[in-house]
Amino acid sequence: MRVLGIETSCDETGVAIYDTEQGLLAHALHSQVAAHAGYGGVVPELASRDHIRRLLPLCEQVLSEAGLARRDLDAIAYTAGPGLIGALMVGSTFAHGLARALDIPVLGVHHMEAHLLAPMLEPEGPDFPFVALLVSGGHTQLVRVDDIGRYELLGESVDDAAGEAFDKAARMLGLEYPGGPRIAALAQEGTPDRFRFPRPMTNRPGLDFSFSGLKTYTRNTLRDATEAGEADHQLHADVALAFQTAVVETLAIKCRRALEQTGIRTLIVAGGVGANRALRDRLSAMVEPLECRVFYPRPEFCTDNGAMIAFAGHERLRAGQQDGPEMLAWPRWSMTELPGLDAAG
Template identity: 50%
Template sequence: MTLILGIESSCDETGVAIYDSENGLLANTLYSQIDLHRQYGGVVPELASRDHLRKIIPLIDEALINAKKTLNEIDAIAFTAGPGLNGALLIGATVANSIAFANKIPLIPVHHLEGHILSPILADKNLAPPFVALLVSGGHSQIIAVEKIGSYHILGDTLDDASGEAFDKTAKMLGLPYPGGRYIAELARHGKESYPLPRPMLNSGNLTMSFSGLKTAVLTLIQNLEKQQISIEGQVLADIAKSIEEAITDVLVKKSMMAIKETGIKQLVVCGGVSANLTLRNKLNDYAKRHDYRIVYPPLDLCTDNGAMIALAGYYRFKDRQSGYSFSVNPRWDLSSLQIQN
């Protein structure tokens, strides 16, 4: 049995979890800064760092209590070393290094995106590579071939805004609260696709994505409706939200299915905050059922940033004996540079 304490502090959520190699997730504590940043319409890095500092120790204490464990029983501490906000990452790194050094516990720096990619294992312990990963979050829209844990080949990326950013930025145009993706999804449940919006690079013939053109099209749509003195509320608002959701998810599904066809790997992992979108899940599930593909998602409560995925990724790194004290972080850490040796 191996116990890993995971710490996540890459952006606006402070997460701490304890993972048991035999019994799975024993504790998962999370504090979201959404209310703090909402008044600014986005994440303020300095405020994020200060809030991580305020919450991280109490969350570690809470996780240990919930898991009924002590620091003496922890085999290793994993922390997010990148990518992310530099100041926020340094808070997690400093706390993790201090606790690990003081208690003579091995320390494991973890790549944030590797945590997301492996998070579906928390829902299905039998999940194993090879698989294609659709990683869709606020800052990333990538399609990745995972030959084995620790070996990642990026097949497709976004040229500009990620899908999560497209949701949030179009939501802001519509006057919806931050983060807007969840509000777009909620409104879309009551809307119809009444407004034709572009699917950028849908038929590009490759796995590259782009969502900035969609954002511009939504802005143009809003301006045209305002010129016609049409109020953007009620059913109109719901229909715009539905049109946005359909456009974004159509691109993600098409590119994912292309990746499966090109690689011949009939197993897809969908991860990151946007993986919680039910329209995306329904479209992917329908396609998989018709073409005999397998799709695995993380649990809904583990789609966004959390300590559980960092603890899990840390476990695989610990198995590979990749540990050592280091206060350095890498805000722009390239996923494809990772490698597990064994």
């Protein structure tokens, strides 16, 4: 089965083709970062319009790279949610229109499930069960995964997601959007231990997260240093390092707690923040004494992409699931509502 995957949930247009026998055949991505950078975040209307411009050329590109024609496709998968409603509708209408023209099945995919399964695109992927840390601009969640469609939410952010917190802290430091890579780069120049930021909600039981307090702590630290006449590049680097370290340590503490509570010995990390090198290093050090393993997608598949949609859709389409005639777009959609693979579409 050859599945065309379409991702248009936010500010990246991703397209890919996944084949049952050969795996990932081709993938392409257009990022809108430059278009939104001047606004300090994603502008939904601009995102939707850019998806319209980019989607068809990207589809033609991946078909060409895979050496396929449209008639060679067996099914189409697209991101149905969660995400920006206008952006989701672009992908949904395109996928349904093309599927109808080709008379092939089409399926709306859950964006976070696709992130969760992205490490399985790697040559050595994880086996079930595992604990998943989904960490991005819109979500920070710990999920127990026993199989595709068998999910238990263990904990999530009660306010800002980790990626959102990175973006807000970056703005305070005068850095461009997106904030995560900018803070990571600046933190390399930071002085270790000059500042120690709190590790929120780690001194109480449970697996929920809270990052909004770090935003306030960052603002207050910058304000106090500025009033003391210490505002310079080194200050910003030191604050960036302290902020990143606090986020990374908080995530690592909660991941360790989740592994210990579930007794599961495999951790996967997915989502844009999963590309952060400091986080990867800390989690690798954390799991070693526990005799656990940690898996990641390759960095290009940490952020939104069509490959993860094609793969997630492939798994469900192969099990017989597919959309009816309705075009689906759900800005909010809990992953725990998803059916297992044995549920017919």
